[in-house]
Amino acid sequence: MVLGNYKTAVCARAADADILKCSQDGGVVTELFTYALENGVIDGAIVAGPGDAPFKPEPIVATTKAELLAARGTRYTISPNMSLIKEATRSYGLDKVGIVGTPCQMQALRKAQLYPIGMRKVPDKIALAIGIFCMENFPYQGLEAIVEDHCNTKMESAVKMDIGKGKFTVYTERGAVTQIPLGATHKYEQPGCHVCLDYVANMADVSTGSVGTPDGWSTVFVRTKKGEDVWSKAVAAGYFETKDIASVKPGLDLVTKLATGKIDRNKKTLEERAKMGVGKGLRNPYI
Amino acid sequence: MSKVVEISPTTRHEGHTKLVLKVNDEGIIERGDWLSITPVRGIEKLAVGKTMHQAPKISSRVCGICPVAHTLAGIEAMEGSIGCEIPDDAYLLRIILQCANKLHSIALHNILSLPDMYLPGTDIHINPFSKEEPVRSVALRIQRLREIGQTIGEIAGGEPIHPSNPRIGGMYKNISPRAKSKIYDLAKEGSELARAHMDFMISVFKDWDNRSTASVASSYEVEKNDKFGFHDQGYMAVDPLYASTNLDADPKWFPERWTEVRPWDWYMGQQDITLDDPNYPNKATTPAGAKAWPQMEACTAVPLYDGAPVEVGPRARLAIFRNYDRKGAMGLQIARQMEYPDCLYAMMDAVDALNTSGPVVADEIPQGDGSLGWAANEAPRGTDVHLAKVKDGRVQWYSLLVPTTWNFPTVSRALEGAPWQLAEVIVRAYDPCVSCATHMMVVDEEKKVVAQKLVQ
Numbered sequence A: 001m002v003l004g005n006y007k008t009a010v011c012a013r014a015a016d017a018d019i020l021k022c023s024q025d026g027g028v029v030t031e032l033f034t035y036a037l038e039n040g041v042i043d044g045a046i047v048a049g050p051g052d053a054p055f056k057p058e059p060i061v062a063t064t065k066a067e068l069l070a071a072r073g074t075r076y077t078i079s080p081n082m083s084l085i086k087e088a089t090r091s092y093g094l095d096k097v098g099i100v101g102t103p104c105q106m107q108a109l110r111k112a113q114l115y116p117i118g119m120r121k122v123p124d125k126i127a128l129a130i131g132i133f134c135m136e137n138f139p140y141q142g143l144e145a146i147v148e149d150h151c152n153t154k155m156e157s158a159v160k161m162d163i164g165k166g167k168f169t170v171y172t173e174r175g176a177v178t179q180i181p182l183g184a185t186h187k188y189e190q191p192g193c194h195v196c197l198d199y200v201a202n203m204a205d206v207s208t209g210s211v212g213t214p215d216g217w218s219t220v221f222v223r224t225k226k227g228e229d230v231w232s233k234a235v236a237a238g239y240f241e242t243k244d245i246a247s248v249k250p251g252l253d254l255v256t257k258l259a260t261g262k263i264d265r266n267k268k269t270l271e272e273r274a275k276m277g278v279g280k281g282l283r284n285p286y287i
Numbered sequence B: 001m002s003k004v005v006e007i008s009p010t011t012r013h014e015g016h017t018k019l020v021l022k023v024n025d026e027g028i029i030e031r032g033d034w035l036s037i038t039p040v041r042g043i044e045k046l047a048v049g050k051t052m053h054q055a056p057k058i059s060s061r062v063c064g065i066c067p068v069a070h071t072l073a074g075i076e077a078m079e080g081s082i083g084c085e086i087p088d089d090a091y092l093l094r095i096i097l098q099c100a101n102k103l104h105s106i107a108l109h110n111i112l113s114l115p116d117m118y119l120p121g122t123d124i125h126i127n128p129f130s131k132e133e134p135v136r137s138v139a140l141r142i143q144r145l146r147e148i149g150q151t152i153g154e155i156a157g158g159e160p161i162h163p164s165n166p167r168i169g170g171m172y173k174n175i176s177p178r179a180k181s182k183i184y185d186l187a188k189e190g191s192e193l194a195r196a197h198m199d200f201m202i203s204v205f206k207d208w209d210n211r212s213t214a215s216v217a218s219s220y221e222v223e224k225n226d227k228f229g230f231h232d233q234g235y236m237a238v239d240p241l242y243a244s245t246n247l248d249a250d251p252k253w254f255p256e257r258w259t260e261v262r263p264w265d266w267y268m269g270q271q272d273i274t275l276d277d278p279n280y281p282n283k284a285t286t287p288a289g290a291k292a293w294p295q296m297e298a299c300t301a302v303p304l305y306d307g308a309p310v311e312v313g314p315r316a317r318l319a320i321f322r323n324y325d326r327k328g329a330m331g332l333q334i335a336r337q338m339e340y341p342d343c344l345y346a347m348m349d350a351v352d353a354l355n356t357s358g359p360v361v362a363d364e365i366p367q368g369d370g371s372l373g374w375a376a377n378e379a380p381r382g383t384d385v386h387l388a389k390v391k392d393g394r395v396q397w398y399s400l401l402v403p404t405t406w407n408f409p410t411v412s413r414a415l416e417g418a419p420w421q422l423a424e425v426i427v428r429a430y431d432p433c434v435s436c437a438t439h440m441m442v443v444d445e446e447k448k449v450v451a452q453k454l455v456q
């Protein structure tokens, strides 16, 4: 159950070379939103747009493919995409909203749909929620310290950052690549991430991440009826190349292993926190 | 010998009120007191010391039917005090919001009025919840008009009920081009529906006027009087649609013409109730033998303009700006229906003129030096005047003279001459909204009103 409920798991990448070029992994998020936008499934999507500093995202409501493209790629810092969920249905005038987010953002989204306090007329307008896998996230200053102090790279010259195979990697425009062991980044993580019990966005319609499939490909979980409907149509329409997940390396075993690791580790933190303090422990956000 | 009958509570309007009526042997009202028994909200006192940004948001919560009017009047009173002009596109968004709320409000009031009315040419009262035609289509049309109003309000104002987008200095956000066309399409759809609906509603109200007898909802028929709901009071309105403030080049409302009287001095003293009627709908008449004390029980001060009560609302606007002259309760109802198309056309004009990339917040927002500012907003039910003094960004003084407060004493006059069994039809013609109409007073241990809120 560490991978949540899903109907299918598949290895996939975008068929559109333009999308693949600057996306993080298989360009699944950008391509699926593009399909949804072009086929009336959504009329806009909340994504992490470019912000006022390098790799500092600013949530935007993208209503064109160009805006989706400009928001490609992972920024390992907080992009409060949920902050636009209501506004998207208000001054933006959307009736069918798409949103991408980390597992915790997917939880917030579903909670808002279930208990729409201050969210009148929002729940029924959520048309497609894409979740991205997430082990941890960093405050912007933390990310700056990792990139500038540990990787000796100016934020301005970075073109891509990636976490994988136990390393944090920064790529620059000039082709320089700096890698540090992931262990060195732990102290910059958000403390909240240490009590997070979801790795693969169990609450999304479709979730995707890099782990489990070869470089340039993505692991995709199709979870809900809604998700299955868009996904199967997008695949049938030729938007994606797919492979059987059982045929690729390292496959779902690694996803399961990492998810289990995250959950076990964070459960331990929860237990420790319950005993912290005098008389009463810190609250477990899950109960 | 005149008798006293009390209808309490009255129904099918917002808030809690009652009628204390002195009637003659024929049951004709000789003197009518219509009074609010909604508890005082205390908004004006709560606002003191709050920031100018906060106070209008609080005051809008006084009511859930005309929250847009209260938000805009409150904000514009603050802007009037600090002397802040807003960008054109913010003004256009406010107009859209104003019209959206009015559209929804008129439609909602149709549902409250229809049960007293008849299908034209028949003796059948209209039950808006009936599944039968033609009523079902009318009810669906009303709901669609409300939905259109609320959806537009939600886009321009941020929320369908209490708008979040308006702020001191303009609006927080402009809308997207997509939202702009959505508003236009909705308004266009609404204008077609509203025209057909207005025709229907007017035929219903004219039919009622032409009847010789009538009844309140399921009650028994009584003979009507000729000048049903007539009064000789004047009208007050500041704009055909939107508002006037002290910042206008040519302001249309004058604080010095406004005075207030205590309910103690205006309403009847203690009365023995001597008439009741178990057949009145909802058993709403108080049993004979009980007592009523209007001057003590009324929760509103009585505002006067030029020393006399005035009527505010749709007819006042049409009378002042369009020479409308149909009197009586149905004259007011018909005037209200005539505002349907105005709302939608004004909305379409405003959205057409809106530049979605224009700024909507003033460059500079002064903090205020304690000068008096006021804004008179033409709310669905009439002129909603907010007055405020802001100094260093904080509210020093705040007063709300809301639509139904103005209408209370006028309605009391309009009741005279009508059979008491139809008094509620007159009250309902004013679409009263009572919770916001309730003001602050000071009462001592003997329950006597000892001090009126200090004016100025």
Ligand SMILES: Cc1cc2nc3c(=O)[nH]c(=O)nc-3n(C[C@H](O)[C@H](O)[C@H](O)COP(=O)(O)OP(=O)(O)OC[C@H]3O[C@@H](n4cnc5c(N)ncnc54)[C@H](O)[C@@H]3O)c2cc1C
Binding pocket: A022, A023, A024, A025, A026, A027, A028, A029, A030, A031, A047, A048, A049, A057, A071, A072, A073, A074, A075, A076, A077, A078, A079, A081, A100, A101, A102, A132, A133, A134, A135, A136, A137, A138, A163, A208, A209, A210, A211, A218
């Ligand atoms: C903080 C973080 C931690 C991650 N950890 C892992 C992990 O441990 N294992 C793993 O397999 N995958 C992880 N991912 C997901 C991975 O990095 C890719 O985002 C994912 O595979 C999607 O790639 P893509 O090529 O399909 O998406 P693209 O087509 O490149 O689109 C990515 C989408 O995500 C949005 N986005 C970017 N940054 C953020 C953000 N910070 N918050 C919300 N939305 C954002 C973008 O706007 C864009 O729409 C993580 C992502 C984030 C943001």
Ligand code: SF4
Binding pocket: A102, A103, A104, A105, A134, A135, A136, A137, A190, A192, A193, A194, A196, A197, A198
């Ligand atoms: S680890 Fe959990 S809490 Fe932290 S960003 Fe990822 S999903 Fe959110």
Ligand SMILES: [Fe+2]
Binding pocket: B062, B063, B064, B065, B066, B433, B434, B435, B436
């Ligand atoms: Fe009201």
